[in-house]
Amino acid sequence: MKLLDTLIEYFSYDFVIYAFVVGVLVSLCSALFGVVLVLKRFSFIGDGLSHVAFGAMAIAAVIGLTNNMLVVLPITVISAILLLRAGQSTRIKGDAAIAMISVGSLAVGYLLMSVFSTSANVSGDVCSTLFGSFSILTLSKTDLWVCLVMSVVVLALFVLFYNRIFSVTFDEGFSRAAGLNATVYNLLVAVVIAVIIVLAMSLVGSLLISALVIFPALSSMRVCKSFKGVVICSAIISVVCACVGIISSILLSTPVGPTVVCADIIAFGVCFVLGSIGKLSK
Protein backbone atom coordinates (compact mmCIF):
# COMPACT_ATOMS: atom_id res chain seq x y z
CA MET A 1 0.00 0.00 0.00
CA LYS A 2 2.90 2.29 0.68
CA LEU A 3 4.03 1.92 -2.90
CA LEU A 4 0.58 2.83 -4.14
CA ASP A 5 0.51 5.88 -1.92
CA THR A 6 3.87 6.97 -3.29
CA LEU A 7 2.57 6.58 -6.82
CA ILE A 8 -0.60 8.52 -6.15
CA GLU A 9 1.40 11.25 -4.55
CA TYR A 10 3.75 11.45 -7.53
CA PHE A 11 0.93 11.51 -10.03
CA SER A 12 -0.64 14.49 -8.32
CA TYR A 13 2.24 16.57 -9.71
CA ASP A 14 1.84 18.00 -13.20
CA PHE A 15 5.42 17.32 -14.20
CA VAL A 16 5.08 13.63 -13.48
CA ILE A 17 2.00 13.40 -15.65
CA TYR A 18 3.79 15.33 -18.41
CA ALA A 19 6.71 12.93 -18.26
CA PHE A 20 4.34 9.98 -18.40
CA VAL A 21 2.44 11.32 -21.42
CA VAL A 22 5.66 12.14 -23.26
CA GLY A 23 7.04 8.71 -22.45
CA VAL A 24 4.01 6.93 -23.85
CA LEU A 25 3.89 9.03 -27.03
CA VAL A 26 7.59 8.78 -27.74
CA SER A 27 7.66 5.05 -27.21
CA LEU A 28 4.65 4.61 -29.47
CA CYS A 29 6.24 6.58 -32.32
CA SER A 30 9.62 4.93 -31.96
CA ALA A 31 8.07 1.46 -31.96
CA LEU A 32 6.18 2.02 -35.23
CA PHE A 33 9.04 3.48 -37.20
CA GLY A 34 11.46 1.12 -35.46
CA VAL A 35 9.84 -1.76 -37.34
CA VAL A 36 10.53 -0.03 -40.64
CA LEU A 37 14.06 0.86 -39.59
CA VAL A 38 14.91 -2.71 -38.65
CA LEU A 39 13.34 -4.26 -41.75
CA LYS A 40 14.97 -1.79 -44.11
CA ARG A 41 18.34 -2.48 -42.47
CA PHE A 42 18.47 1.19 -41.49
CA SER A 43 19.27 0.57 -37.82
CA PHE A 44 22.62 2.25 -38.37
CA ILE A 45 20.80 5.56 -38.92
CA GLY A 46 19.20 5.37 -35.49
CA ASP A 47 22.50 4.63 -33.88
CA GLY A 48 24.43 7.29 -35.78
CA LEU A 49 21.79 9.90 -35.12
CA SER A 50 21.75 9.37 -31.39
CA HIS A 51 25.42 10.39 -31.31
CA VAL A 52 24.78 13.36 -33.56
CA ALA A 53 21.96 14.47 -31.29
CA PHE A 54 24.40 14.51 -28.38
CA GLY A 55 26.76 16.77 -30.33
CA ALA A 56 23.88 19.05 -31.27
CA MET A 57 22.76 19.18 -27.64
CA ALA A 58 26.24 20.26 -26.63
CA ILE A 59 26.21 23.04 -29.20
CA ALA A 60 22.82 24.17 -27.95
CA ALA A 61 24.09 24.17 -24.37
CA VAL A 62 27.15 26.20 -25.30
CA ILE A 63 25.13 28.79 -27.22
CA GLY A 64 22.91 28.95 -24.17
CA LEU A 65 19.56 28.73 -25.91
CA THR A 66 16.47 28.48 -23.80
CA ASN A 67 14.93 26.10 -26.29
CA ASN A 68 17.39 23.40 -27.35
CA MET A 69 14.99 22.03 -29.97
CA LEU A 70 15.76 24.93 -32.32
CA VAL A 71 19.32 23.74 -32.74
CA VAL A 72 19.05 20.04 -32.10
CA LEU A 73 16.15 19.29 -34.44
CA PRO A 74 17.57 20.83 -37.64
CA ILE A 75 21.05 19.39 -37.09
CA THR A 76 19.66 15.91 -36.46
CA VAL A 77 17.31 16.01 -39.43
CA ILE A 78 20.07 17.13 -41.79
CA SER A 79 22.38 14.44 -40.43
CA ALA A 80 19.66 11.85 -40.99
CA ILE A 81 19.54 12.74 -44.66
CA LEU A 82 23.34 12.65 -44.92
CA LEU A 83 23.55 9.31 -43.10
CA LEU A 84 20.88 7.82 -45.37
CA ARG A 85 22.83 8.80 -48.46
CA ALA A 86 26.12 7.58 -47.01
CA GLY A 87 24.55 4.25 -46.07
CA GLN A 88 23.13 3.69 -49.54
CA SER A 89 26.25 4.71 -51.36
CA THR A 90 28.17 1.80 -52.81
CA ARG A 91 31.11 3.90 -53.87
CA ILE A 92 32.57 5.33 -50.70
CA LYS A 93 32.78 3.27 -47.57
CA GLY A 94 29.31 4.12 -46.32
CA ASP A 95 29.47 2.36 -42.98
CA ALA A 96 32.85 3.88 -42.21
CA ALA A 97 31.48 7.35 -42.99
CA ILE A 98 28.67 6.71 -40.52
CA ALA A 99 31.07 5.59 -37.80
CA MET A 100 33.09 8.72 -38.46
CA ILE A 101 30.10 11.02 -38.05
CA SER A 102 28.91 9.30 -34.85
CA VAL A 103 32.17 9.19 -33.04
CA GLY A 104 33.12 12.67 -34.26
CA SER A 105 29.93 14.16 -32.82
CA LEU A 106 30.57 12.47 -29.48
CA ALA A 107 34.10 13.84 -29.24
CA VAL A 108 33.22 17.35 -30.37
CA GLY A 109 30.15 17.38 -28.15
CA TYR A 110 32.06 16.44 -25.03
CA LEU A 111 34.85 18.86 -25.85
CA LEU A 112 32.44 21.75 -26.32
CA MET A 113 30.64 20.96 -23.10
CA SER A 114 33.76 20.71 -21.00
CA VAL A 115 35.44 23.80 -22.43
CA PHE A 116 32.54 26.22 -22.66
CA SER A 117 30.04 25.04 -20.12
CA THR A 118 29.39 27.43 -17.26
CA SER A 119 27.67 24.76 -15.24
CA ALA A 120 29.36 23.57 -12.06
CA ASN A 121 28.66 19.94 -12.80
CA VAL A 122 29.82 19.24 -16.35
CA SER A 123 30.14 15.48 -16.02
CA GLY A 124 26.65 15.36 -14.53
CA ASP A 125 25.31 17.29 -17.53
CA VAL A 126 27.12 15.03 -19.98
CA CYS A 127 25.89 11.96 -18.22
CA SER A 128 22.28 13.05 -18.26
CA THR A 129 22.48 14.01 -21.93
CA LEU A 130 23.84 10.58 -22.74
CA PHE A 131 21.72 8.42 -20.46
CA GLY A 132 18.71 10.58 -19.61
CA SER A 133 18.07 12.53 -16.46
CA PHE A 134 18.75 10.81 -13.18
CA SER A 135 15.31 11.25 -11.64
CA ILE A 136 11.91 11.85 -13.19
CA LEU A 137 12.14 14.51 -15.89
CA THR A 138 10.95 18.00 -15.43
CA LEU A 139 9.31 19.10 -18.66
CA SER A 140 7.79 22.48 -19.25
CA LYS A 141 4.34 22.92 -20.70
CA THR A 142 5.97 24.01 -23.98
CA ASP A 143 7.99 20.78 -24.08
CA LEU A 144 4.80 18.85 -23.58
CA TRP A 145 3.01 20.66 -26.40
CA VAL A 146 5.90 20.32 -28.83
CA CYS A 147 6.04 16.63 -28.08
CA LEU A 148 2.27 16.21 -28.42
CA VAL A 149 2.08 17.93 -31.78
CA MET A 150 5.11 16.12 -33.21
CA SER A 151 3.88 12.75 -32.02
CA VAL A 152 0.48 13.27 -33.58
CA VAL A 153 2.12 14.25 -36.88
CA VAL A 154 4.41 11.21 -36.76
CA LEU A 155 1.54 8.85 -35.96
CA ALA A 156 -0.64 10.35 -38.70
CA LEU A 157 2.17 9.96 -41.24
CA PHE A 158 2.57 6.32 -40.29
CA VAL A 159 -1.13 5.50 -40.52
CA LEU A 160 -1.76 7.42 -43.74
CA PHE A 161 1.29 6.08 -45.55
CA TYR A 162 1.08 2.60 -44.02
CA ASN A 163 0.47 0.83 -47.35
CA ARG A 164 3.19 2.72 -49.17
CA ILE A 165 5.65 2.25 -46.32
CA PHE A 166 4.96 -1.49 -46.38
CA SER A 167 5.47 -1.71 -50.12
CA VAL A 168 8.72 0.26 -50.13
CA THR A 169 10.04 -1.66 -47.14
CA PHE A 170 9.23 -5.06 -48.60
CA ASP A 171 10.42 -4.43 -52.13
CA GLU A 172 11.85 -1.13 -53.25
CA GLY A 173 12.34 -2.26 -56.86
CA PHE A 174 8.75 -3.33 -57.29
CA SER A 175 7.44 -0.16 -55.65
CA ARG A 176 9.50 2.01 -57.97
CA ALA A 177 8.24 0.01 -60.95
CA ALA A 178 4.69 0.64 -59.75
CA GLY A 179 5.37 4.35 -59.90
CA LEU A 180 6.12 5.05 -56.24
CA ASN A 181 8.90 7.50 -55.49
CA ALA A 182 10.81 5.28 -53.08
CA THR A 183 13.48 7.94 -52.49
CA VAL A 184 10.87 10.21 -50.93
CA TYR A 185 9.68 7.45 -48.59
CA ASN A 186 13.23 6.58 -47.54
CA LEU A 187 13.75 10.25 -46.82
CA LEU A 188 10.50 10.40 -44.89
CA VAL A 189 11.57 7.48 -42.71
CA ALA A 190 14.99 9.03 -42.03
CA VAL A 191 13.54 12.43 -41.15
CA VAL A 192 10.84 10.97 -38.92
CA ILE A 193 13.43 8.89 -37.10
CA ALA A 194 15.45 12.05 -36.52
CA VAL A 195 12.40 13.77 -35.02
CA ILE A 196 11.68 10.76 -32.81
CA ILE A 197 15.26 10.68 -31.57
CA VAL A 198 15.16 14.34 -30.62
CA LEU A 199 11.85 13.80 -28.82
CA ALA A 200 13.15 10.71 -27.05
CA MET A 201 16.37 12.32 -25.93
CA SER A 202 14.87 13.97 -22.89
CA LEU A 203 13.33 10.68 -21.82
CA VAL A 204 16.11 8.14 -22.16
CA GLY A 205 19.15 10.18 -23.19
CA SER A 206 20.83 10.04 -26.55
CA LEU A 207 22.85 6.85 -26.18
CA LEU A 208 19.87 4.72 -25.17
CA ILE A 209 17.45 5.83 -27.87
CA SER A 210 18.42 3.07 -30.27
CA ALA A 211 17.12 0.60 -27.70
CA LEU A 212 13.71 2.26 -27.74
CA VAL A 213 13.62 2.07 -31.53
CA ILE A 214 15.02 -1.41 -32.06
CA PHE A 215 13.99 -3.58 -29.10
CA PRO A 216 10.18 -3.49 -29.50
CA ALA A 217 10.49 -4.20 -33.23
CA LEU A 218 12.78 -7.18 -32.71
CA SER A 219 10.63 -8.48 -29.84
CA SER A 220 7.42 -8.38 -31.86
CA MET A 221 9.12 -10.07 -34.83
CA ARG A 222 9.79 -13.06 -32.59
CA VAL A 223 6.08 -13.63 -32.01
CA CYS A 224 4.20 -12.10 -34.97
CA LYS A 225 4.52 -13.10 -38.57
CA SER A 226 2.32 -10.58 -40.39
CA PHE A 227 3.44 -7.01 -40.96
CA LYS A 228 0.33 -5.57 -39.36
CA GLY A 229 0.76 -7.90 -36.40
CA VAL A 230 4.38 -6.90 -35.95
CA VAL A 231 3.50 -3.20 -36.06
CA ILE A 232 0.66 -3.47 -33.56
CA CYS A 233 2.55 -5.79 -31.24
CA SER A 234 5.62 -3.58 -31.34
CA ALA A 235 3.53 -0.55 -30.38
CA ILE A 236 1.92 -2.39 -27.47
CA ILE A 237 5.20 -3.79 -26.16
CA SER A 238 6.88 -0.40 -26.37
CA VAL A 239 4.11 1.50 -24.58
CA VAL A 240 3.78 -1.12 -21.85
CA CYS A 241 7.54 -1.16 -21.30
CA ALA A 242 7.64 2.64 -21.14
CA CYS A 243 4.84 2.70 -18.52
CA VAL A 244 6.38 -0.08 -16.48
CA GLY A 245 9.81 1.53 -16.76
CA ILE A 246 8.69 5.00 -15.72
CA ILE A 247 6.62 3.73 -12.78
CA SER A 248 9.44 1.44 -11.61
CA SER A 249 11.91 4.27 -11.81
CA ILE A 250 9.67 6.34 -9.54
CA LEU A 251 9.17 3.53 -7.04
CA LEU A 252 12.76 2.31 -7.02
CA SER A 253 14.34 5.75 -7.47
CA THR A 254 16.34 4.57 -10.45
CA PRO A 255 17.27 6.62 -13.53
CA VAL A 256 14.37 6.62 -16.03
CA GLY A 257 16.21 5.80 -19.27
CA PRO A 258 18.02 2.64 -18.22
CA THR A 259 14.93 1.41 -16.36
CA VAL A 260 12.77 1.72 -19.47
CA VAL A 261 15.45 0.01 -21.55
CA CYS A 262 15.64 -2.82 -18.98
CA ALA A 263 11.89 -3.30 -19.32
CA ASP A 264 12.42 -3.56 -23.08
CA ILE A 265 15.18 -6.13 -22.60
CA ILE A 266 12.94 -8.24 -20.36
CA ALA A 267 10.14 -8.00 -22.94
CA PHE A 268 12.56 -9.16 -25.62
CA GLY A 269 13.52 -12.12 -23.45
CA VAL A 270 9.88 -13.06 -22.97
CA CYS A 271 9.14 -12.76 -26.70
CA PHE A 272 12.24 -14.77 -27.54
CA VAL A 273 11.05 -17.62 -25.34
CA LEU A 274 7.46 -17.40 -26.64
CA GLY A 275 8.72 -17.41 -30.22
CA SER A 276 10.90 -20.45 -29.61
CA ILE A 277 8.05 -22.33 -27.93
CA GLY A 278 5.81 -21.45 -30.89
CA LYS A 279 8.35 -22.85 -33.31
CA LEU A 280 8.86 -26.06 -31.33
CA SER A 281 5.16 -26.75 -30.98
CA LYS A 282 4.71 -26.70 -34.78
Place this chain on the structure above:
Amino acid sequence: MSQIICRDLSLGYNGEAVCKNVNFEIEAGDYLCIVGENGSGKSTLMKALLGLHSPLGGEIIKGDGTSTGSIGYLPQQSELQRDFPATVGEVTLSGCIGSLGKKFFYSKADRLRAHDAMKQLGICDLADRPYSSLSGGQQQRTLLARALCATKKIILLDEPVSGLDPAATADMYETIYLLNKKSHTTVIMVTHDISASIRYANKILHMGGSPHFFRSVEEYRASSLFPAEGGEA
Protein backbone atom coordinates in the same frame (compact mmCIF):
# COMPACT_ATOMS: atom_id res chain seq x y z
CA MET B 1 0.00 -4.07 -82.48
CA SER B 2 3.38 -3.36 -80.90
CA GLN B 3 3.46 -2.95 -77.16
CA ILE B 4 7.14 -2.17 -76.76
CA ILE B 5 9.76 -1.30 -79.36
CA CYS B 6 13.44 -0.90 -78.48
CA ARG B 7 15.65 0.81 -81.03
CA ASP B 8 19.45 0.87 -80.81
CA LEU B 9 19.22 0.80 -77.05
CA SER B 10 22.47 1.16 -75.07
CA LEU B 11 22.37 0.60 -71.35
CA GLY B 12 25.00 1.06 -68.70
CA TYR B 13 26.08 2.64 -65.47
CA ASN B 14 28.07 5.82 -64.94
CA GLY B 15 28.49 6.34 -68.66
CA GLU B 16 29.93 2.88 -69.24
CA ALA B 17 27.87 0.70 -71.51
CA VAL B 18 26.88 -2.79 -70.37
CA CYS B 19 25.13 -3.57 -73.64
CA LYS B 20 24.75 -1.77 -76.95
CA ASN B 21 22.49 -1.89 -79.98
CA VAL B 22 19.63 -3.80 -78.44
CA ASN B 23 16.76 -3.97 -80.93
CA PHE B 24 13.49 -5.76 -80.49
CA GLU B 25 9.77 -5.45 -80.82
CA ILE B 26 7.05 -6.97 -78.67
CA GLU B 27 3.43 -7.36 -79.63
CA ALA B 28 0.49 -7.95 -77.35
CA GLY B 29 0.32 -11.62 -76.40
CA ASP B 30 3.99 -12.32 -77.12
CA TYR B 31 6.14 -14.51 -74.90
CA LEU B 32 9.70 -13.23 -75.02
CA CYS B 33 12.58 -14.99 -73.32
CA ILE B 34 15.75 -13.05 -72.65
CA VAL B 35 18.78 -15.32 -72.32
CA GLY B 36 22.47 -14.59 -71.98
CA GLU B 37 25.39 -14.85 -69.61
CA ASN B 38 25.53 -13.30 -66.15
CA GLY B 39 26.41 -9.64 -66.39
CA SER B 40 25.23 -9.30 -69.98
CA GLY B 41 22.68 -6.72 -68.86
CA LYS B 42 19.44 -8.68 -68.71
CA SER B 43 18.29 -7.24 -65.39
CA THR B 44 19.40 -3.80 -66.50
CA LEU B 45 17.25 -4.14 -69.63
CA MET B 46 14.28 -5.09 -67.46
CA LYS B 47 14.81 -2.00 -65.32
CA ALA B 48 15.02 0.16 -68.42
CA LEU B 49 11.73 -1.27 -69.70
CA LEU B 50 10.16 -0.44 -66.33
CA GLY B 51 11.47 3.10 -66.48
CA LEU B 52 13.76 2.59 -63.47
CA HIS B 53 16.92 3.06 -65.46
CA SER B 54 17.51 5.64 -68.15
CA PRO B 55 19.22 4.41 -71.31
CA LEU B 56 22.57 5.80 -72.42
CA GLY B 57 21.28 5.90 -75.97
CA GLY B 58 18.55 4.71 -78.27
CA GLU B 59 14.89 4.68 -77.41
CA ILE B 60 12.13 2.62 -75.87
CA ILE B 61 8.75 3.22 -77.45
CA LYS B 62 5.82 2.06 -75.37
CA GLY B 63 2.37 1.32 -76.71
CA ASP B 64 -0.86 1.29 -74.80
CA GLY B 65 -1.06 -0.19 -71.31
CA THR B 66 2.69 -0.24 -70.82
CA SER B 67 3.41 3.16 -69.31
CA THR B 68 5.53 3.28 -66.19
CA GLY B 69 3.52 2.01 -63.26
CA SER B 70 1.25 -0.26 -65.26
CA ILE B 71 3.65 -3.13 -65.88
CA GLY B 72 3.61 -6.16 -63.62
CA TYR B 73 7.09 -6.90 -62.33
CA LEU B 74 8.59 -9.90 -60.60
CA PRO B 75 12.08 -8.83 -59.54
CA GLN B 76 15.06 -11.07 -59.04
CA GLN B 77 14.52 -12.10 -55.42
CA SER B 78 16.76 -10.67 -52.75
CA GLU B 79 17.85 -12.50 -49.62
CA LEU B 80 16.43 -9.74 -47.43
CA GLN B 81 12.89 -10.58 -48.45
CA ARG B 82 12.95 -14.23 -47.54
CA ASP B 83 12.47 -13.70 -43.80
CA PHE B 84 10.33 -10.56 -43.99
CA PRO B 85 7.38 -10.65 -41.56
CA ALA B 86 4.36 -10.39 -43.87
CA THR B 87 1.54 -12.67 -44.89
CA VAL B 88 0.89 -13.84 -48.43
CA GLY B 89 -2.24 -11.67 -48.45
CA GLU B 90 -0.33 -8.56 -47.43
CA VAL B 91 2.34 -9.11 -50.06
CA THR B 92 -0.19 -9.76 -52.82
CA LEU B 93 -2.28 -6.73 -51.92
CA SER B 94 0.79 -4.51 -52.11
CA GLY B 95 0.69 -5.13 -55.86
CA CYS B 96 -2.20 -2.65 -55.97
CA ILE B 97 0.11 0.10 -54.73
CA GLY B 98 0.41 1.62 -58.21
CA SER B 99 -3.34 2.17 -58.48
CA LEU B 100 -3.54 3.90 -55.11
CA GLY B 101 -3.06 7.28 -56.80
CA LYS B 102 -3.86 10.00 -54.29
CA LYS B 103 -5.74 7.67 -51.96
CA PHE B 104 -4.18 6.43 -48.74
CA PHE B 105 -5.95 3.10 -48.34
CA TYR B 106 -6.91 0.20 -50.60
CA SER B 107 -10.46 0.03 -51.86
CA LYS B 108 -12.75 -2.97 -51.95
CA ALA B 109 -11.97 -3.35 -55.65
CA ASP B 110 -8.26 -3.54 -54.85
CA ARG B 111 -8.84 -6.27 -52.29
CA LEU B 112 -10.98 -8.16 -54.76
CA ARG B 113 -8.24 -7.91 -57.37
CA ALA B 114 -5.71 -9.32 -54.92
CA HIS B 115 -8.10 -12.13 -54.07
CA ASP B 116 -8.61 -12.96 -57.75
CA ALA B 117 -4.87 -12.97 -58.38
CA MET B 118 -4.32 -15.38 -55.49
CA LYS B 119 -7.13 -17.57 -56.76
CA GLN B 120 -5.68 -17.62 -60.26
CA LEU B 121 -2.35 -18.83 -58.88
CA GLY B 122 -3.89 -21.29 -56.44
CA ILE B 123 -2.56 -19.68 -53.27
CA CYS B 124 -5.84 -18.57 -51.70
CA ASP B 125 -5.49 -21.04 -48.84
CA LEU B 126 -2.07 -19.58 -48.08
CA ALA B 127 -3.39 -16.02 -47.69
CA ASP B 128 -2.81 -15.86 -43.94
CA ARG B 129 0.45 -17.82 -43.96
CA PRO B 130 3.67 -15.93 -43.26
CA TYR B 131 5.63 -15.32 -46.45
CA SER B 132 8.83 -16.49 -44.75
CA SER B 133 7.36 -19.92 -44.03
CA LEU B 134 6.65 -20.69 -47.69
CA SER B 135 8.66 -22.84 -50.06
CA GLY B 136 10.61 -21.11 -52.82
CA GLY B 137 7.96 -21.98 -55.38
CA GLN B 138 5.14 -20.65 -53.21
CA GLN B 139 7.08 -17.44 -52.61
CA GLN B 140 7.50 -16.92 -56.35
CA ARG B 141 3.80 -17.59 -56.87
CA THR B 142 3.02 -14.93 -54.29
CA LEU B 143 5.24 -12.43 -56.05
CA LEU B 144 3.62 -13.36 -59.35
CA ALA B 145 0.19 -12.76 -57.83
CA ARG B 146 1.43 -9.37 -56.67
CA ALA B 147 2.59 -8.57 -60.21
CA LEU B 148 -0.83 -9.56 -61.54
CA CYS B 149 -2.47 -7.06 -59.19
CA ALA B 150 -0.60 -4.32 -61.00
CA THR B 151 -1.74 -5.37 -64.47
CA LYS B 152 -2.91 -8.27 -66.57
CA LYS B 153 -1.55 -6.81 -69.81
CA ILE B 154 2.18 -7.30 -69.52
CA ILE B 155 4.45 -8.85 -66.91
CA LEU B 156 8.22 -8.79 -66.62
CA LEU B 157 9.85 -11.69 -64.81
CA ASP B 158 13.50 -11.65 -63.81
CA GLU B 159 14.75 -15.21 -63.32
CA PRO B 160 11.47 -16.45 -61.79
CA VAL B 161 12.71 -20.02 -61.35
CA SER B 162 16.17 -19.45 -59.91
CA GLY B 163 16.56 -21.47 -56.72
CA LEU B 164 13.49 -23.62 -57.33
CA ASP B 165 13.58 -27.41 -57.40
CA PRO B 166 12.72 -29.14 -60.71
CA ALA B 167 9.09 -29.82 -59.80
CA ALA B 168 8.47 -26.24 -58.67
CA THR B 169 10.28 -24.97 -61.77
CA ALA B 170 8.05 -26.97 -64.12
CA ASP B 171 5.04 -25.77 -62.15
CA MET B 172 6.08 -22.14 -62.43
CA TYR B 173 6.68 -22.41 -66.18
CA GLU B 174 3.29 -24.02 -66.66
CA THR B 175 1.59 -21.25 -64.68
CA ILE B 176 3.29 -18.53 -66.69
CA TYR B 177 2.44 -20.33 -69.92
CA LEU B 178 -1.23 -20.53 -68.99
CA LEU B 179 -1.22 -16.85 -68.10
CA ASN B 180 0.13 -16.10 -71.54
CA LYS B 181 -2.25 -18.42 -73.40
CA LYS B 182 -5.48 -17.96 -71.44
CA SER B 183 -5.32 -14.34 -70.27
CA HIS B 184 -3.21 -13.17 -73.23
CA THR B 185 -0.80 -11.52 -70.85
CA THR B 186 2.38 -10.48 -72.61
CA VAL B 187 5.32 -12.16 -70.90
CA ILE B 188 8.90 -10.97 -70.89
CA MET B 189 11.08 -13.37 -68.94
CA VAL B 190 14.77 -13.52 -68.12
CA THR B 191 15.99 -17.09 -67.77
CA HIS B 192 19.04 -19.30 -68.06
CA ASP B 193 16.99 -22.23 -69.16
CA ILE B 194 17.19 -22.40 -72.94
CA SER B 195 15.21 -25.60 -73.33
CA ALA B 196 12.27 -24.06 -71.47
CA SER B 197 12.60 -20.89 -73.52
CA ILE B 198 12.15 -22.79 -76.77
CA ARG B 199 9.30 -24.79 -75.41
CA TYR B 200 7.19 -21.87 -74.20
CA ALA B 201 8.35 -18.65 -75.84
CA ASN B 202 7.62 -17.40 -79.30
CA LYS B 203 10.50 -14.91 -79.39
CA ILE B 204 14.00 -15.00 -78.02
CA LEU B 205 16.49 -12.25 -77.27
CA HIS B 206 20.02 -13.48 -76.76
CA MET B 207 22.07 -10.84 -74.96
CA GLY B 208 25.84 -10.71 -75.04
CA GLY B 209 26.57 -11.12 -78.74
CA SER B 210 26.99 -8.16 -81.03
CA PRO B 211 24.54 -7.57 -82.52
CA HIS B 212 22.20 -9.09 -79.96
CA PHE B 213 20.21 -11.88 -81.45
CA PHE B 214 16.48 -11.31 -81.63
CA ARG B 215 14.38 -13.79 -83.62
CA SER B 216 11.48 -16.11 -83.40
CA VAL B 217 12.01 -19.41 -81.66
CA GLU B 218 12.17 -21.35 -84.96
CA GLU B 219 15.01 -19.21 -86.24
CA TYR B 220 16.80 -19.47 -82.91
CA ARG B 221 16.70 -23.26 -83.07
CA ALA B 222 18.35 -23.22 -86.46
CA SER B 223 21.03 -20.72 -85.45
CA SER B 224 24.57 -21.36 -84.26
CA LEU B 225 23.74 -19.89 -80.81
CA PHE B 226 21.52 -22.80 -80.01
CA PRO B 227 23.46 -25.49 -78.13
CA ALA B 228 23.25 -28.87 -79.91
CA GLU B 229 21.10 -30.60 -77.28
CA GLY B 230 19.35 -27.68 -75.63
CA GLY B 231 20.15 -27.55 -71.94
CA GLU B 232 21.63 -24.74 -69.90
CA ALA B 233 23.08 -21.63 -71.46
